[in-house]
Amino acid sequence: MVEFVKTHLPDIIELKNIRQTYDNGKTYIIDNFNLLIEDKPSQGQFIVILGASGCGKSTILRYICGLQKPSSGEVYIEGKPLQDDTHISMVFQKYSSLPWMTVLDNVALGLTFQGMSKKERTEKAMEIIELVGLKGHEKKYAQYPTLSGGQLQRVAIARSLVANPKILLMDEPFGALDVNTRLRMQDMLAEVWHKFHPTIIFVTHDIPEAVYLGDDIFIMQANPGQIVRHIRVDLPFFRTRELKRDPKFVKMVYEIEDMMIEINSRNTK
Numbered sequence: 593m594v595e596f597v598k599t600h601l602p603d604i605i606e607l608k609n610i611r612q613t614y615d616n617g618k619t620y621i622i623d624n625f626n627l628l629i630e631d632k633p634s635q636g637q638f639i640v641i642l643g644a645s646g647c648g649k650s651t652i653l654r655y656i657c658g659l660q661k662p663s664s665g666e667v668y669i670e671g672k673p674l675q676d677d678t679h680i681s682m683v684f685q686k687y688s689s690l691p692w693m694t695v696l697d698n699v700a701l702g703l704t705f706q707g708m709s710k711k712e713r714t715e716k717a718m719e720i721i722e723l724v725g726l727k728g729h730e731k732k733y734a735q736y737p738t739l740s741g742g743q744l745q746r747v748a749i750a751r752s753l754v755a756n757p758k759i760l761l762m763d764e765p766f767g768a769l770d771v772n773t774r775l776r777m778q779d780m781l782a783e784v785w786h787k788f789h790p791t792i793i794f795v796t797h798d799i800p801e802a803v804y805l806g807d808d809i810f811i812m813q814a815n816p817g818q819i820v821r822h823i824r825v826d827l828p829f830f831r832t833r834e835l836k837r838d839p840k841f842v843k844m845v846y847e848i849e850d851m852m853i854e855i856n857s858r859n860t861k
């Protein structure tokens with residue numbers, strides 16, 4: 593299990609001694625789960641979580657944005673217990689756009705709580721719509737099949753980015769995208785991160801994506817869900833696609849793959 597040690601930096605997200613039981617406590621899927629993310633105000637953090645299907649990754653993100661309460665344990669945001677009115681952006685594994693609204697209204701919705709004029713909201717929303725490659729689709733309703741699955745996912749991503757959130761949770765956000773769009777979205781996200789330096793927790797099953805985007809990668813085991821490995825990604829701060837061919841990058845990908853196979857084999861013994 594990974595031990596987290598506090599430094600002088602302020603905490604931004606902390607989960608302590610989390611346990612998740614179901615069936616009136618007969619089964620538990622997460623136990624003794626701890627995670628500490630410290631704030632790096634002018635830099636942000638890019639945290640990636642990897643782990644087998646069903647180990648509890650989405651559940652952890654749901655705790656942080658307040659959609660689910662753990663059976664026991666504590667969740668702190670910026671050093672304070674998570675409040676009901678704490679608003680944290682999340683991009684879900686499944687499309688979460690609002691089908692009765694247009695693309696533009698979906699994205700601008702993320703700004704309605706900021707007291708901006710309609711004109712400002714539209715301008716800002718259009719900037720992000722362009723960034724995610726949906727310019728020309730803004731008047732369409734955000735529903736399938738008017739927009740494809742990958743386009744709908746980009747609407748959800750745009751909505752989460754538009755308000756420059758301090759914390760951004762992303763649950764396999766690029767899973768449904770074609771290769772080219774996925775690579776473009778990875779670079780777009782890295783660009784957003786460099787510009788606004790939020791703290792991002794990003795869940796993926798794609799190891800090269802984890803290494804390309806992450807500062808710190810945490811691997812979770814299943815039964816019980818716990819963080820068992822921490823990998824510090826010691827690669828340049830600004831990454832380009834060429835880096836994916838660098839022997840250091842490739843080595844890291846295979847090392848992580850080996851770790852995941854080893855962790856999984858412990859579970860299936």
Ligand SMILES: Nc1ncnc2c1ncn2[C@@H]1O[C@H](COP(=O)(O)OP(=O)(O)OP(=O)(O)O)[C@@H](O)[C@H]1O
Nearest residue numbers: 614615621643644645646647648649650651652685
């Ligand atoms: N109401 C429930 N009753 C029993 N088990 C549940 C319930 N809700 C969730 N679970 C279990 O919790 C575990 C964790 O689910 P979670 O969605 O967090 O996994 P995950 O790591 O995100 O998986 P994936 O990579 O497939 O998205 C799963 O094994 C799931 O079956």
Ligand SMILES: [Mg+2]
Nearest residue numbers: 649650685763
């Ligand atoms: Mg999940």
